[in-house]
Amino acid sequence: MNEAPLSVKLVVCPACGGPSVYASSNLFRPFCSERCKSIDLGAWANEDFRLSAETPLDDEVYGDPKSSDPKLQQGFSSR
Numbered sequence: 001m002n003e004a005p006l007s008v009k010l011v012v013c014p015a016c017g018g019p020s021v022y023a024s025s026n027l028f029r030p031f032c033s034e035r036c037k038s039i040d041l042g043a044w045a046n047e048d049f050r051l052s053a054e055t056p057l058d059d060e061v062y063g064d065p066k067s068s069d070p071k072l073q074q075g076f077s078s079r
């Protein structure tokens with residue numbers, strides 16, 4: 001029990017889900033290693049690029065039909 005120092009805090013590595021040392025000695029925290037940090041950064045960069053490119057399309061496809069559905073508007077304004 002004395003082998004594990006209480007001052008070391010372990011967190012879950014966001015990249016691999018494994019234990020990561022959350023301390024100043026771990027330069028890649030909250031990641032467990034440099035590899036996991038670079039993997040996560042790469043994923044973020046890719047996702048950010050995809051999101052900014054696809055969001056306008058998604059908004060048009062899923063958002064417009066509801067607000068501009070002729071049937072819905074007719075049901076409300078037909079007298």
Ligand SMILES: [Zn+2]
Nearest residue numbers: 013016032036
């Ligand atoms: Zn990791």
